[in-house]
Amino acid sequence: MQQRHQILLVEDNEADVVIIRKAIDAAGTNADLHIIHDGKAAMEFFDAIDADPAAPSPNLVLLDMNLPKKNGDDVLRHLRAGTRCRDATVLIVSSSDAPRDQSAVASLGIAGYFKKPSDYTEFMKLGPLVRRLLNTGQRA
Template structure:
């Protein structure tokens, strides 16, 4: 990703309300991005591996992952992504409603790059997404596309 190219973000979220709030937060943000949305863990894995119907999907610069997903849950998606040599360098931010300590510990054990609890208040939710967007795309240095494995 260069400064001229939009960030490719994969949002894995099954709650339409949270998808809408996340889209709104990114629209209000200053970082140019392409937000791709899938609603379950199976679709996330298909997107990441560019399997049908996502053969032309871009490689995400960042994955926002809910834990409580239908079909393959977020924990399994995280585990598979971080076990894959081609995908493991993609930063994964767990963005979930769970405040359970075991979910936090397990996410970091599976190599999540960050764990954020979704605020219940819509304005706080938008502010949380905007703050992490600014951090990940203005402060953090990500490896160049050609250096990612």
């Protein structure tokens, strides 16, 4: 049996969590989705993985930019400075399309930047993108 992928979603908006989960499920990904709701908790999660060699690390991190406690670019810098998760595939999933936000993470090795659309059908396009990233590791 094929091992399930592990996806970490760092997202504070519960409505977006529901839609992202639907998009991932509809795309037929073989993945477990783990949710963290703020940047500080995400940093602590990565620290815990670094401290425990037996802890599973995520295959893909879906990271919002605008998070409580610590913002997305701080979380991404922390992730890249760690040991076990530093090479994780990261897709930014954010409502921000500000050039400042995009440039803040571009140099930190992201797989892509998915702008959260207001249209449900457009939002569902995230699912096939996630499946492709999990199956091939290619950039978005």
